Structures are given as C-alpha cells and as structure tokens.
Amino acid sequence: MSYPGRQAPAAPDLHSLDTALTACRACPRLVAWRQEAARVKRPAFRDWEYWARPVPGYGPVDARMLLAGNRTGRMFTGDRSGDALVAALHDVGLASQPTSTHRDDGLELHGVRFTSPVHCAPPAHKPTPAERETCRPWLVRELELLRPTVRTVVALGAFGWQAVLPVLAAGGRQVPRPRPAFAHGTRVELPPAEPDGAPLALYGCYHVTPRNTFTGRLSPAMLRDLLRTAAREAGLPAR
Template sequence: MAVREESPQYPDRAAARAADLAALDEALTGCRACPRLVAWREETARVRRRAYADEEYWARPVPGLGPSDAGLAVVGLAPAAHGGNRTGRMFTGDRSGDVLFAAMHAEGLASQPTSTARGDGLELYGVRVTAPVHCAPPANKPTTDERLTCRPWLVRELELLRPTLRAVVVLGAFGWQALLPVLADSGRRLPRPLPRFGHGAHVELPGADSAEPPLHLLGCYHVSQQNTFTGRLTPAMLREVLARGAAYAGLRGEA
C-alpha cells in the first residue's frame, strides 16, 4: 500500500523501496513527513533573502551529493535555509560550503573549489556528501523527533554505499550523535561506551565478518561560520581530516 508523503511512515517505506541512490534521492525530495520543517523551508522560499529575491528556491528536502561508489562520506547536519534550501544541493550557495569545497578541491576530492548552484560543473571524486536531516530547520536546530523521522534516508544511503564505503568524516557533534545509531542499525558493532565526538577523533569499526573491511569514523568541527570565522576550525585543520579520510578510503596515500 502506498504511503503519502505527509505520513510519518513515508521515509521508512520509501527509503526501503529504493533500489539505488538515484531512486532514493528522487523519493527523498518528495518527503513532507515533518510539518514544522515543511512550513519553515517553504516560508523561507516565499520570503527569501534580499540578495536572492529574484531566485526560485528549491524548498524541498535536499538529497546527498556524490557518486554511488564513494569510498568516503562527509556527513553534516542539515541544509542551510538560504544555501541548500535555495540551491537544492548540499553545502551549496553558503559560506560553510565555500570552506568545505575549497578544502575538498585542495585535497583532490572535488573538480572545483566552489559550489554555487546545481549545474555549475562540480564533480566529487570518490566522495558522497550527505546529512542526517535533509530539510532546513529553524535556527539550524532540528528536533529529536525530526532527526528520527529522517533517519531512514541516511540508513538506506549508507546501505547502498556499503560495498565501497571505507571512511566517514563527520562534521560536528550533532552529525556524530545522529550517525552512531544509523551505523548500529546497519549492523556495525559499536564500542562501549560509545565513542565521543571530538575534532580529530578516530574510531575503527569492524566489518560484519572477516571478509568486510573496517569502516573508519573521523570527527571534524563543523564548517559553520561560528567555527571558521573564529579560527576554531581552520582550512588546514579541515584539510588534514579530509586527507586522513581519503587515505582510509583508498583515495590517496597512507593515512
């Protein structure tokens, strides 16, 4: 039986049916399961920011970005109201994305140092960028219920990436806390006590059996303006974590 996009069960049902990432992304963009987030993303698109007054906002859930055989994933928090919610692409059209993609380009993980709009020519090399919440939340703070409702999308995304995924760089404590139960749901054995977030943190999670390679989990401060403008996260610090993730993923030399 089909489930309407407004139903709280829609993410779970629709994600489970997705046979590949393209189908997952298509189903995700129709989701309306969180009324507060739907209202906020659409109100933001109606009011708009003065600098973007003539643009048509995406105003839908924002899917992940990157190839289906990625060895490295970068997990953030949620789209920005006037960034991904406007452009329809993760970390695109805002200051956080400027920092992230400049660092990714410098490490050979992106074709260009900027990400301004869909169709701008950006390609990612061996990397998938995603988030535990796919709609822009008020004040950049999703509720616990909203995070749980959105979880099936990330669970299925990581399931589809599992044959090639070897490392995950997590931007910020929210993403770290959201990702751990997703990994547990996918059959990864997590250490006890659960690993705590910290910049530079590294956890190696064993595969489901001896034939499956481990998954490397790395923590990095989020690329928010609060962190980058104050120097808490510098471009060099971000590049160092990305380089380690790329190495664990087999995209470059030794970690």
C-alpha cells in the first residue's frame, strides 16, 4: 500500500493529516521536480527559501466551503491564479486581505479552506492521472474530517471536477450516473452520506489561471458571483 493509502486514513484531525502529507514521497516524478525547482530557483526568487515538499490545505478546520484546484506553494499564493482568487474572496468578505504573497503575510480565510487533488507541483502544471490517483487518499480523508461543517465544494477547472467526484463517492456520497460534466456554474446536489447528515452542493468554476482571467473567459464578476452563491449556500455571510 502507498504512503498516502496508509497515512491518510489514520489521521485523526486535519493538523495530523497536513503534517503527514508534507512528508509524502509517493510519486518519484513529482519528488524529483519539486527538489529540482528548489535547487534551480527562478531568478526573481533567488533569495527565497523554497518549500520543496507537498503543499497541505490551508484554512480553518471548521470550514463550510472547500475550494479544490491544483496550485503550488502555500495554496494559491505567490502567483497570478492566487492573486485573482484571493482578491475575489476578499471582495465577497471571505478573506482578510486581497493578496496572498507568502506564507507569513497574515492572510486569513473566513469559513473557506483551500485544497488540491495533487499536493506536489507537477512539471508544466500537469499532473498525470496516476499521480492524481496516488494522491487521492489525502483528499478523501480531508473531506471526511470536514464532513461535520463543509456544505459546498467549488471545483476549480475540469481537472479539479474530475478529481472531486470520485472522492465524494469514496466518502459515501451518492454521485449521479452518468457523472455530471464540468461547466462553469454547474451545481450538483449530493444527498447526505449518513441518515442524520447534511447534503453537499458541488459547484464547477473555471480555473483562475491567467489564461482564463486575462482572456475574460473568467471575469472578476463571474468569479465573485459564483463564490458568493456557493458561500451563501454554505451558510457564510458573503457580501
């Protein structure tokens, strides 16, 4: 059994899960890539200390909304994807500040947690399906631990959507068959996993990549509207 398959189910809480995750070396290609990136630094960050490990989720342990999409560094930090997402969250009242620049910049998320289907930075930002499968136990356990509070999940991009659906099924949710296709604004309601549980709403959102935000495929208004809708359904006071 893989390291994620052994360690993730045994984690009693999110802190333990995140700690175990940062020691993962299950995917040789990703381990080699992250270590090389830390050795051969980008010129703009030559003086920075690189993380060079898997990136855990970020946000409160009692989050009511989960954002799932593939990014590097502290989740959605220090790149233009993070710039767009955190600015939108701040605009609707779910982030303490409009920027996310580094690990100790003071950013706090209000009722929202960031996570990723693949927790290591992949070459060309493209993890393989096999790497996604290897990493899946972390996300399965994360959603299990968040089950008492989380009410909406926003999947960023088709890759995030394709990763989240089987994770929800593995956690006991009844996922429609055939599985719903990804599109921006798609909403799928999943019934409770237990008799006394709560339903969960899954939203699809175009990923906040520069390719989408610079071309207008995903405008700031579109992103704010979707986040606001998902947050309010989760019971968060989004403005």
